[in-house]
Amino acid sequence: xxxxxxxxxxxxxxxxxxxxxxxxxxxxxxxxxxxxxxxxxxxxxxxxxxxxxxxxxxxxxxxxxxxxxxxxxxxxxxxxxxxxxxxxxxxxxxxxxxxxxxxxxxxxxxxxxxxxxxxxxxxxxxxxxxxxxxxxxxxxxxxxxxxxxxxxxxxxxxxxxxxxxxxxxxxxxxxxxxxxxxxxxxxxxxxxxxxxxxxxxxxxxxxxxxxxxxxxxxxxxxxxxxxxxxxxxxxxxxxxxxxxxxxxxxxxxxxxxxxxxxxxxxxxxxxxxxxxxxxxxxxxxxxxxxxxxxxxxxxxxxxxxxxxxxxxxxxx
Amino acid sequence: xxxxxxxxxxxxxxxxxxxxxxxxxxxxxxxxxxxxxxxxxxxxxxxxxxxxxxxxxxxxxxxxxxxxxxxxxxxxxxxxxxxxxxxxxxxxxxxxxxxxxxxxxxxxxxxxxxxxxxxxxxxxxxxxxxxxxxxxxxxxxxxxxxxxxxxxxxxxxxxxxxxxxxxxxxxxxxxxxxxxxxxxxxxxxxxxxxxxxxxxxxxxxxxxxxxxxxxxxxxxxxxxxxxxxxxxxxxxxxxxxxxxxxxxxxxxxxxxxxxxxxxxxxxxxxxxxxxxxxxxxxxxxxxxxxxxxxxxxxxxxxxxxxxxxxxxxxxx
Numbered sequence: 165x166x167x168x169x170x171x172x173x174x175x176x177x178x179x180x181x182x183x184x185x186x187x188x189x190x191x192x193x194x195x196x197x198x199x200x201x202x203x204x205x206x207x208x209x210x211x212x213x214x215x216x217x218x219x220x221x222x223x224x225x226x227x228x229x230x231x232x233x234x235x236x237x238x239x240x241x242x243x244x245x246x247x248x249x250x251x252x253x254x255x256x257x258x259x260x261x262x263x264x265x266x267x268x269x270x271x272x273x274x275x276x277x278x279x280x281x282x283x284x285x286x287x288x289x290x291x292x293x294x295x296x297x298x299x300x301x302x303x304x305x306x307x308x309x310x311x312x313x314x315x316x317x318x319x320x321x322x323x324x325x326x327x328x329x330x331x332x333x334x335x336x337x338x339x340x341x342x343x344x345x346x347x348x349x350x351x352x353x354x355x356x357x358x359x360x361x362x363x364x365x366x367x368x369x370x371x372x373x374x375x376x377x378x379x380x381x382x383x384x385x386x387x388x389x390x391x392x393x394x395x396x397x398x399x400x401x402x403x404x405x406x407x408x409x410x411x412x413x414x415x416x417x418x419x420x421x422x423x424x425x426x427x428x429x430x431x432x433x434x435x436x437x438x439x440x441x442x443x444x445x446x447x448x449x450x451x452x453x454x455x456x457x458x459x460x461x462x463x464x465x466x467x468x469x470x471x472x473x474x475x476x477x478x479x480x
Numbered sequence: 481x482x483x484x485x486x487x488x489x490x491x492x493x494x495x496x497x498x499x500x501x502x503x504x505x506x507x508x509x510x511x512x513x514x515x516x517x518x519x520x521x522x523x524x525x526x527x528x529x530x531x532x533x534x535x536x537x538x539x540x541x542x543x544x545x546x547x548x549x550x551x552x553x554x555x556x557x558x559x560x561x562x563x564x565x566x567x568x569x570x571x572x573x574x575x576x577x578x579x580x581x582x583x584x585x586x587x588x589x590x591x592x593x594x595x596x597x598x599x600x601x602x603x604x605x606x607x608x609x610x611x612x613x614x615x616x617x618x619x620x621x622x623x624x625x626x627x628x629x630x631x632x633x634x635x636x637x638x639x640x641x642x643x644x645x646x647x648x649x650x651x652x653x654x655x656x657x658x659x660x661x662x663x664x665x666x667x668x669x670x671x672x673x674x675x676x677x678x679x680x681x682x683x684x685x686x687x688x689x690x691x692x693x694x695x696x697x698x699x700x701x702x703x704x705x706x707x708x709x710x711x712x713x714x715x716x717x718x719x720x721x722x723x724x725x726x727x728x729x730x731x732x733x734x735x736x737x738x739x740x741x742x743x744x745x746x747x748x749x750x751x752x753x754x755x756x757x758x759x760x761x762x763x764x765x766x767x768x769x770x771x772x773x774x775x776x777x778x779x780x781x782x783x784x785x786x787x788x789x790x791x792x793x794x795x796x
Binding site for chain 1: 498658685762770774780794
């Protein structure tokens with residue numbers, strides 16, 4: 165049985181929603197511990213398994229205050245960066261969490277209120293702390309009729325190997341802007357000339373949702389990953405051809421809307437691509453109030469209000 | 481001082497948000513009584529002043545069950561329609577609520593879960609029961625550069641007289657579809673040929689928010705109005721000129737983006753137009769992560785998850 169669009173959305177926005185599933189939301193929250201700033205702002209959620217690991221000071225050092233909530237010690241960004249690096253390096257060496265086997269050597273930013281940088285941490289560790297991560301996703305397409313460039317991920321990739329992906333996508337590393345990340349990823353993943361992306365890529369909003377990871381993501385089941393993906397559209401002429409450049413992508417195909425819908429409904433896309441493609445279909449009059457009974461819930465869940473302070477990439 | 485974009489959004493999505501203002505949300509809810517279906521689904525919120533009026537059976541009849549929540553009696557849609565009509569007609573005759581002075585002779589639909597029609601009620605009464613209302617908003621524009629058709633409402637209109645409005649907008653009456661409503665309003669308000677709208681208007685999503693009415697809306701202050709506005713874009717050539725047809729609109733102007741932003745920031749647009757124009761600016765790469773520090777909160781609040789069963793216009 166193919167999935168409905170709302171069922172697909174629920175696979176991505178999988179952490180119980182405070183409005184649509186308020187009882188489950190409260191129940192789930194009661195099993196978690198909040199990660200807070202020194203000022204008391206909640207910046208992430210910890211599973212019991214991570215709390216237990218933090219309490220093992222032989223591995224996690226003395227860099228944490230652990231009570232009803234958990235706070236990383238350190239009065240400056242630099243001190244906090246050092247303390248979290250020591251923690252996750254120790255865990256990595258001791259193989260405390262499988263997910264750290266996917267160590268990226270890439271720092272992600274975590275923010276306090278008003279878009280203030282609070283700390284940076286290794287990308288692979290973010291889902292252990294349930295902090296918000298940021299990325300960019302672009303749909304590259306031709307018109308009359310609309311056809312979309314769809315890559316298949318390298319079968320050997322540790323995360324979602326062999327699954328379908330969005331035309332261009334990537335995470336925003338600490339210190340990078342959204343658009344600059346897009347230009348870089350367009351060249352690296354799809355061989356798109358920088359000038360073409362700068363001229364034609366248009367920001368169309370942001371997809372926000374609260375993902376719960378499964379085995380396909382690599383690492384432990386159930387790790388928490390609230391996520392922001394800035395979305396871009398890029399209409400291109402027929403003679404622009406997307407090609408793999410690095411080893412992320414195996415091949416690109418130019419598919420019509422029916423084919424993309426079919427592959428979505430079959431569960432063949434990397435989960436977070438679902439949100440970006442459904443948003444594209446909504447913005448382009450393909451999914452409409454007349455043909456989609458769950459139009460309004462889908463629209464709201466693609467733009468979920470996250471309960472953490474968010475980045476202001478405007479100020480970066 | 482001009483308003484920031486987030487301040488503008490807060491004027492429209494004014495009912496406390498369960499994620500961004502959770503304490504205020506809980507406090508506000510504690511002052512309200514839920515309107516529920518016979519099955520117990522919450523379909524609206526009542527202010528204490530409306531609860532008091534319902535308890536006066538000389539005016540409201542015996543058509544209500546009043547306890548911790550309030551339910552309209554009636555086993556069928558027809559019985560419920562009759563009971564609510566008797567109630568609001570009695571209030572209208574006795575001038576119980578000022579807002580019923582704006583009686584429209586237009587029925588709006590209220591839904592139970594799964595998009596099932598539960599009852600229809602006079603449009604002017606919806607904000608007394610805090611039920612979700614539905615409408616369409618279209619931005620008609622030319623390109624290179626983008627300029628937007630902006631009407632000024634007739635100064636004599638009871639609601640928001642003299643304020644700026646979206647190119648085409650209107651409420652969805654019971655039994656009408658979203659697109660059909662748009663075609664009708666385009667002709668009535670902006671003299672747009674039906675064929676042109678059918679060919680060029682494209683649905684781009686829905687703005688959802690929880691408005692709290694003030695005097696400019698007509699009637700009592702503080703009435704609750706959760707709202708869905710299906711949004712449409714219509715790009716037109718320079719020779720398409722919007723003109724008033726009925727008496728809603730005084731004049732149309734074709735303004736560039738800077739002028740529209742200036743008038744928005746000055747507070748000169750009818751409040752709910754704020755959401756549609758900011759959404760247009762986000763989708764068209766005018767408001768971006770790089771130039772708007774509140775990008776993510778604005779995006780989420782334009783697409784608020786409403787805590788009531790919503791229409792499925794797909795099934796209408």
